[in-house]
Amino acid sequence: MSERKMITLATRKQMDIYMNPQRQRLLRALEVSGVPMTPKQLSDVLKISASSVSLHIRKLEELGLVALDHTESIHGIQAKFYQKLPVSVSLGGNREDDLKEERTCLSDYLITELWNGFKDRLNRVKDKTDAMTTGDFTCGVVHLNKKDADELYHLILDFTETHEAPGEDTIPWEYGLVVFPHSPLPEEKGE
Template identity: 40%
Template sequence: MNHPVIELNTMQELKVYMSPVRQQLLRILELSGRPMMPKSLSLRLGVSPSSVQHHLKQLLPLGVVKVDHQERINGIVATYYACTGATVCIGATRADLRNDREALAFQVVQTAVQGYFETMHRLGPTMPEEGGDAMAGVLHLTEADWLAFRTQVKAFFDAHSLPGPDTSPWEFALLAYDASESSEVSP
């Protein structure tokens, strides 16, 4: 399944998307794997439901969240929001947005690493061996190897980025680059 790709190219779009509260909100929606009301999100974020509603209304035009459905609860219409599963690209063609891209990348990786260690510490010795993994290293790849790896990883992510029956959320951070040009290798 191909998910939409959203390109953020203006400072206003970046400001909306990169807000720390909005990033937390998106993470909660992604990890929950189900549509949520602003009230439920507010309890997890520690802010008011009206604040969550404001942040969701800012994110809707970007296409990263959607109104999933509405229900009438005690005579009041409750709106449920969900992530769209979109891939977000930040100013990929704009050199002036480099710092913003890097800041968001650091934030995303740091959040995943922090979540990993918090889970390890919370579960301690009760954490099953298959309950998480951290890997780092160097692979020696031809260009064809790299393209095949990247294609397989992207296809796997696309196939598993939305919740399904009997699934649980697994957070990840994956970075890969051609290190042959890094300062440690090149003279």
């Protein structure tokens, strides 16, 4: 498997581009559709103007998250189709800089949007007995040594990367994963 491109949000400009809620919705729409879309198609999904979508696309192109896939002539008009690039974004949570508060707000927003989407799905589904229909939520603690933790992390990344593109008989599944070691930090141990 090839090394996936990772963008770490290191500057205020990058953070400002990425943390815009409309841009987050636009990225999600492209990921869920799994196919390139025009600004007009995205405007119909997002319920905002096509010119606003085009502005957001330009910003996301600047960050390296979206790119022009192709153009087609539709009723004599050249339509531009954009795709979400196979790029992971690191919020840079391990960085010590003046963007710590923005990173926290963005993390809260992303987790809340994911959780609200899950709750909305639960409310809309009639048969709530099948996790393959409703989705599922689970949490707990696993005991891992460094080797096992690294293996689990890469298994998850490899699995999700392998399944990002739509395939025959697939539907998009949204996911979120938060993992962290529960061991005391060195400063908490008095080291």
